[in-house]
Amino acid sequence: MALSQSDVSELLDALRAGDGVDLVRDLVRLVLQELVETEASSVIGASRYERAEGRLTERNGHRSKTLATKGGDVEIAIPKLRKGSYFPSFLEPRRRIDQALYAVVMEAYVKGVSTRSVDDLVAALGVTSGISRSEVSRICQRLDQAVGAFRTRRLDHARFPYVYLDATYLHVRCDHHVVSKAVVIATGVREDGHREVLGVDVGDSEDELFWRTFLQNLKDRGLSGVKLVISDQHAGLVAAIVRCFQGAAHQRCRVHFARNLLATVPRGNTEMVAAAFRTIFAQANAEEMAAQWDHVRATFAERFQKAALLMDAAKDEVLAFAGFPRAHWRQIWSTNPLERLNKELKRRCRVVGIFPTETALIRLAGAVLLDTHEEWLAADRRYFSEASMAKLYPEREDEDAAAGELERAPAD
Numbered sequence: 001m002a003l004s005q006s007d008v009s010e011l012l013d014a015l016r017a018g019d020g021v022d023l024v025r026d027l028v029r030l031v032l033q034e035l036v037e038t039e040a041s042s043v044i045g046a047s048r049y050e051r052a053e054g055r056l057t058e059r060n061g062h063r064s065k066t067l068a069t070k071g072g073d074v075e076i077a078i079p080k081l082r083k084g085s086y087f088p089s090f091l092e093p094r095r096r097i098d099q100a101l102y103a104v105v106m107e108a109y110v111k112g113v114s115t116r117s118v119d120d121l122v123a124a125l126g127v128t129s130g131i132s133r134s135e136v137s138r139i140c141q142r143l144d145q146a147v148g149a150f151r152t153r154r155l156d157h158a159r160f161p162y163v164y165l166d167a168t169y170l171h172v173r174c175d176h177h178v179v180s181k182a183v184v185i186a187t188g189v190r191e192d193g194h195r196e197v198l199g200v201d202v203g204d205s206e207d208e209l210f211w212r213t214f215l216q217n218l219k220d221r222g223l224s225g226v227k228l229v230i231s232d233q234h235a236g237l238v239a240a241i242v243r244c245f246q247g248a249a250h251q252r253c254r255v256h257f258a259r260n261l262l263a264t265v266p267r268g269n270t271e272m273v274a275a276a277f278r279t280i281f282a283q284a285n286a287e288e289m290a291a292q293w294d295h296v297r298a299t300f301a302e303r304f305q306k307a308a309l310l311m312d313a314a315k316d317e318v319l320a321f322a323g324f325p326r327a328h329w330r331q332i333w334s335t336n337p338l339e340r341l342n343k344e345l346k347r348r349c350r351v352v353g354i355f356p357t358e359t360a361l362i363r364l365a366g367a368v369l370l371d372t373h374e375e376w377l378a379a380d381r382r383y384f385s386e387a388s389m390a391k392l393y394p395e396r397e398d399e400d401a402a403a404g405e406l407e408r409a410p411a412d
Helices: 005-017 020-044 099-110 115-124 133-140 143-152 208-220 235-244 254-262 267-282 286-303 305-318 326-332 336-349 358-378 386-390 394-408
Strands: 059-069 072-081 162-174 177-189 195-203 228-231 249-252
Touching (some): 143 195, 162 358
Antiparallel strands (some): 162 177, 177 195
16 A cells, blocks of 8 residues: 555655644544545445446545544545445444544553543543543443453363452442442462452342352353362352352351451450450461360350350351461461452442443453453462462372382383
8 A cells, every 4th residue: 555645745744844643643544544545446446537447336425434543533535436335344334433442442441440531531642522421331342252251261271279259249220220239259279379260240149049150150161179268158158159169168258257256245345355366366287276266265255155156156167277288378268369359349340330230340340350360360479389289289299209109110
């Protein structure tokens, strides 16, 4: 594709004037216009003013179209034909924004930029015609394909010994009412120590059927090797974990349990009770931890009977982490790693306020989690070291030792 002499002269004039913004805009316009003319010539069978036997039709004037690009608003002329019609294949009918600007708008949306700020952003890029809120929403529907592929991808590429489950609540408009919906998230640590976001869905976090469907979907996609599930104590969630992950231990979040424990004692005693409870987790091993739990429980029994009864029922679940490598304790005795992800999700969703549909909520939540998932995969550091993860699989050590003995055995 070669520019005409007049086009080249226009560019030279812009260069001499030193107007960089207009130069970029003119470059975009000239290149797009040349692409339109080249493609139209192939459809017609002849270039402008060319006499050719293979001509299929003739030009019949032009119609202008304003296109918003990263270089600003540009106006191009699309040829009209006497017979048939022509529209550039690299443009989309009824859409005035180019693909590059689409990517900018979607990235801003995922990063938590409000629709008003998106309008300011595209205006700064030279798109003086602006962009409406509905147009931002329509553009961001393109995220659905990527989010859908992310939510349904296979999980059988590795074992996930640790799985975290939690929910955060956001507002959705449903049947002309604004309701609070739970965005449930599952993350996991692979057997090599790297983290992944396993799944996300929207529903009622208190409902056992919903949780069971969500967890079964993870298993159907290939999730395996689960040794410990870390979550809070929602009744429906715990029941679903028992059904779907038989043989796996359940770690009740110690932070959530501590809040429940402090809610049973008078406000003036909360600091003392909290300090006594923390001593349990300062012990060196599982046996000492269990003994300290019993000691603290006995201390509470006389003055805080409700707290003592709560500790009786929760001991095994709150101390489940103690059966795993000590290097992992701080990351697996609570859902705090997932709480940080929830806070980031809420920060980015705050600019929306109330989502019009569950689909819109899944779109943004899924895009944010996909962004986080890719950051985790690209990170140089593992969440847990490879050496500490190897302690979860003693059978591997036995296999390696057996293989070594075979290699050292003399040949007959």
